Amino acid sequence: MSHVESPVHNVPVSGPTSLTLDDHRFDPNFHYEATTQPLFNLYAPNIQDAYDDIQNKGIRVVREIEQVGETAWFNIEDPDGNVIMICNC
Template identity: 50%
Template sequence: MHSIISPIICKINNVFIHVSNLEESAKWYSDLLGLPFHKSNVKSPVYNIPLPSETGLTLDDHTFDPDFKLQPSEHVLFNFFVRDIDEAYEFVKSKGIIIVKEIERIGDFAYFNFKDLDGNVLMICNN
């Protein structure tokens, strides 16, 4: 069997989330992730959440694309990792965030799904 050489690096570099209000979403995601929020750093059309990881998270309000129509994803876009699923669930719930799937446990693996401000479905899981 021959190996195929690809110029594409096997790494997710950045995740984009389409939002309707960049400032509100930047504040919401910063609060969810326990990151400092500085309104002065939010400049349309995109805001890069300052994550301390290799994969980036960018919010995009499409200011310069007047034909763009936001269509929130009803399917999970990606997941955030947690060590304690129950603690994370209570934290998210305490913020009044809409939970769309209660904690599901499959052996040692557990997850739940929730919606962001625009209705995009996201997941939190422990693996």
């Protein structure tokens, strides 16, 4: 990816996937509101270990572990009220 100036940040990742964070600072019409839907997910190879670690850190879990086949996930809330999914997929 080409170089981009703040408020856009390209996060280097390996493989074909890319991650870009944008705070929309230069968009006067943008209005952000926290959502109850996950904004993105973070990979955890062992969902139970990740869940236990989250609990031990006092992070709010807003959706308990769910599993379909080999895929499992749960949702947490960040300090700003955004929902983030932790998933083994």
